[in-house]
Amino acid sequence: MAKFEVLTATAFNQASLFVDNLQSVTNVRFEGLVGTEGSPLIGEYTETYTTLSFDVGDLTYSYTGSWELVANRLVLVGTASASGTYNSITVESNGQEIASYNGQNFAVDFGTSGEIPLLDLTGDLLGLLLALDSGGSGAYANLNTDVTPALPDIAFSGNDTLTGGIGVDTLEGGTGNDLINGGAGNDVMRGGLGNDVYVVAAAGDDTIENAGQGTDTVRSYINWTLGDNVERLELNGGSNLNGTGNALNNTLVGNSGENYLFGLDGNDYIAGGAGYDRLVGGNGDDWLVGGTGNDWMTGGAGSDKFLFNTALASNVDMISAFVSGEDKIHLENAIFAGLTATGQLSAGAFRAGTAALDADDRVIYNAANGSISYDSDGAGGGGAIHFATVSAGLSLTPDDFLVV
Template sequence: MATINGDNGDNVLTGTEDEDIINGRGGNDTIDSVDRPANIFAGSINPVRDEVRAGNGDDTVTGGKLDRLVGGEGNDFLSVNFNFNGPVVGSATPITLKLDENGTGRASDGTVIYGFESVNFNLSDTGDNVVDTGNVRAQLTGGNGNDTLTTGSADDVVYGSGGNNVISTGGGNDTIGGGSGIDTVFGGDGDDTFGVNIATDGSDQVNLGDGNDTVRLDRADGGAGNVRLTFTSAEVGNGNTNDAGSLTNQDGGLAVRVQAEDADGNLTGPISRYDDEGITFVAGTQGITFDVRDLVSGTQRGNTFEGVVLGTSGDDALTFFPPFRAGQDFYYNAGQGNDTITAGTGNDFLVGGAGSDTMIGGLGNDSYVVDSLGDTVVEGVDEGTDTVLSSITYTLPDTVENLVLTGTGTIDGTGNALDNSITGNIADNRLAGQEGNDLLIDGGGNDLLIGGAGDDVMIGGAGDDMYFVGAAGDQVTEGVNEGNDTVRSAVDYALGANVENVVLLGSDGTNATGNEGDNSLVGNSGDNRLDGGAGADRLNAGDGDDVLAGGTGADVMRGGNGDDTYVVDDAGDQAIEQPGQGFDTVRSSVSYTMETNIEKLVLYGTDDLTADGNAGRNQIYGNAGDNAIYGDDGRDLLFGRDGADTFVFKAVTDSDVLVSGRDIIKDFDVAEGDRIDLSGIDANLGQAGDQGFQFVGTDSFSGQAGELRTKFGGGNTLIQGDTNGDGAADFAVLLQGHQTLDNGSFVV
């Protein structure tokens, strides 16, 4: 079980695949408990339950089935998807749920909800859902069953989807869509908007309450024909039905036929309302005017009926003119052709349809559907928070904030100088934030996320994703088992959980740090520090004088050009250099044998370790322990430092009689117990077996093989050995300083 804690700032907190406890604490937090199949399958043997405590502040929480979700103080919003069409039979069960006045209740599937001011529920497609949200502000999406959906006094949005539904919204200014079945809708008090699909068989019953209500009748989205409406009763609330192309009054007589296209199939004029003149439809050279008050009478509640604004197959101009329903939300679909849509002051939804369309949103939080390279979105400064939903590669205009890529095509999305939210689709996308503090959300696929300037939040998903980080405040978030992901960074960067790789960009001396996984860290041309952390990591430094620290685990480190330093703490660590790539150093806390092309080895710590050189000219330093130091071939400089150290020579070639190949022990100290081990050298080549040396002090060689002597000169001590009895030295080791040696100074 993981515990994830926020602080008093505005946090973005994401759960794991296991059971979590998530505490938002203070601030306006965004929390996602991470739904998973184990949450969703009703028959799961080991269901996973998360607990989310939003804390103070205005929080946004996305929960899953079976979770315990607690809102806390502030204006909190909860979103739960109760529907899951998984591979397990019965994985999506019908939901029964009633919330009290505090936004508290327990669903039939075990989900516990406490203290939320507004909710968004996506209900099960299987069976008949029964949901009552009380006075909490709600957005409900029903399933394919016969659902009973009830809301209270808030401004709610309810969509019945399939099935024959009963929807009751109570007070508030509600938006209601019955869906494709035969629905019964009770609007209650408030200014309600009803969406009725008259393209399906059967008749919906719409019961209007007090308030100024609007009914939108949708026959088709931008089809080639006309939109025809019939009102069968003057009594508001007694319903309406489709009647093949006429608009009738309460007595059943023909009032007027609305033909919203000219002879060429083009809708060229605006739809507008004037207080005294009623509603005018202008089509080509013909204009038809009628007064809504002449068509709806009886209770005199002021209710009007309004069709969805739809275009035709030609080049249409759909224009909103106030004061016609000023401030209300409109749906525009221009259909085919090169159309122009000018919306009003509400939160409008604009669909250009096929062709090169111009969509002008105006005030309000508007949404645009873009599907053509010729589509143009026009927004003014400070005209709301607007969103483009695009099925093609798209760059946001200067005054539009959000972009959502739709469909399954491999397309890209680019932001602007504002603080953008850009969401990809399920394909491979390139999401680029530009300036501003942006939110980039991967929708699936192998995506490229570029934050740009500003402190950006980039959230990956399934697939092998790549992130470009340009600011210290950028954040990258990945879930467990969501691909092999890479961060390319121009600043110091530490990998977050579930991200595998980092590549440093540019030439600055920036640093990279890994996480607990098996990471790949790649440096740039500057002086970098690469720290692998836990795991079996791969570090590639590139040019520059770099520091490579593998961390725990068996790491492979490549320094490249420059004088590099490797920090080794595992016997499986490798430091790899090529010829001519600088003077390179290994600092090791474990026994270590130098790879080819490494020049210097430094042991650190207090353990008794072994340091073994290579065939080159090495510098080898012991630590504070009792070390065994092997120079091997080449002219080596050996430092025992503290402790009783043993300098080991395995062959006469390890230290030559010539100065050019002779090893130097820089700090030999008899008092510390330092010794020279020559047991690996056969002292008498003329006899079978491995013979030991005889130390003769400062005497000259007598011509007997196996003699070992010392010679003083220049303030230093020279050790010489004769292995063939010719009276001449066959190897020599120089000790810095005047050293008084005896038999105990050697292992022979």
């Protein structure tokens, strides 16, 4: 599992953590000497460092781990080699850290260079890497994107956390179930394989998924329409927000504000939350759940289901264009406690009229005004609670209700 974070407003492409060609960078150096062993004049001499650093333009890259530089004396000439591991990368601009990576441990071998004059082996080994000429691009490829698979794919192959800054960033999760938070800028985010979660807060954010790459979620603090191949939308915060699905079978979940949720195509599950919400199923056989507010719901085309599963109080939902015999009203028996048996509402528990007539009557539809009420004792002693309204004059039957 890797963690990547952009720390400043400087725009940053996550893939550039792995420089395209190490041979083109400047001021390559090893830093943080932690130990020496042997002698450069007799036998083998080893220096161990914590960090490999180099510059690319005005950026400084530091790869932190354990780096070992080895010199072997062979009469008048010798050999030198460098290798190591790293699992942490920082990128700085003018001394300010702008991005960081912590994650997978990578092994790097820069190869061995022979026939180095003895004079070169007696000095400090900080310049050793510049003398390595036999490793070639194959050795350098351990630090760049030319290897197969590319290092970004390896580095972000787990369940990763990627966080952008306030600039325009490019973040890519790779395989695994990733959490990708673009931050305040207009960011490009790619989840790749796995069940990924995107956090968006800017209208210009772009979430990119291919078909068949998992079940993905957008958590949005702004109005949002799901892009292609993303299945779930969760509205976050307390603002009044709109959320729109796509052609897939979507799940749309509102926040504590007043939401407008539109499923479009597909068989969608749409849940309103705490505010006074408008839920529109669109095409398909949809589930609509109002939540705790006074909500307005319409299923659109298809056989739709309206679920009531929150405590009954003053929350009364309006169901528009309910079609008897095609749509269903689902009643959660933990809330409608008098309906103990799950399944189709029994004929004895349904009453078309203004009030219960006997102890068995629980669900009462008043065709004169379209109200649907629940009577907890069937005798009116506890007071029938109005919880939904459909069109007046419908010919509702017990078959229009299901206890779940």
